[in-house]
Amino acid sequence: MEPLISQKQPSHRLPYSTLLKGPECGKEFYGKSNRIYCSKECKKKFNNSKQAEMNFRVKDQVKMLKRNACILAEFYSVQSNPLMVVKEDLIRKGFIMDSPTIRLKAENGIEWHLIGCYVFRPENDGQEIVIMTKNDLENI
Numbered sequence: 575m576e577p578l579i580s581q582k583q584p585s586h587r588l589p590y591s592t593l594l595k596g597p598e599c600g601k602e603f604y605g606k607s608n609r610i611y612c613s614k615e616c617k618k619k620f621n622n623s624k625q626a627e628m629n630f631r632v633k634d635q636v637k638m639l640k641r642n643a644c645i646l647a648e649f650y651s652v653q654s655n656p657l658m659v660v661k662e663d664l665i666r667k668g669f670i671m672d673s674p675t676i677r678l679k680a681e682n683g684i685e686w687h688l689i690g691c692y693v694f695r696p697e698n699d700g701q702e703i704v705i706m707t708k709n710d711l712e713n714i
């Protein structure tokens with residue numbers, strides 16, 4: 575019997591390449607359609623800039639949280655019980671109301687925002703803010 579003509583493995587390479595655009599450099603290049611970067615250097619650069627952007631945002635949020643924690647501490651320092659503050663007074667001090675916080679729900683179902691060792695929540699249609707320590711929350 576005649577031996578079969580050895581078949582060549584079908585190539586996974588397409589006979590054409592696609593024009594692509596690097597997201598980092600904006601350079602046009604030809605490559606497999608699922609390729610993203612023109613080069614390893616470009617990929618690295620892109621990931622680094624993403625990282626830099628994230629670091630910047632996190633730093634900003636940490637700054638915001640620190641500032642808010644300091645303001646809460648300032649208001650709370652004279653108090654040892656839940657404290658009610660007019661929201662405008664907090665804002666005047668530089669408190670950023672929509673800063674990221676950790677949300678907590680007490681056993682009584684009331685929700686609090688945690689910043690550092692303080693918790694706060696709006697009351698009276700958000701016109702006033704109740705502040706206390708997280709420890710106080712555990713002793714309610």
Ligand SMILES: [Zn+2]
Pocket residue numbers: 596597598599600601611612613616
């Ligand atoms: Zn590139």
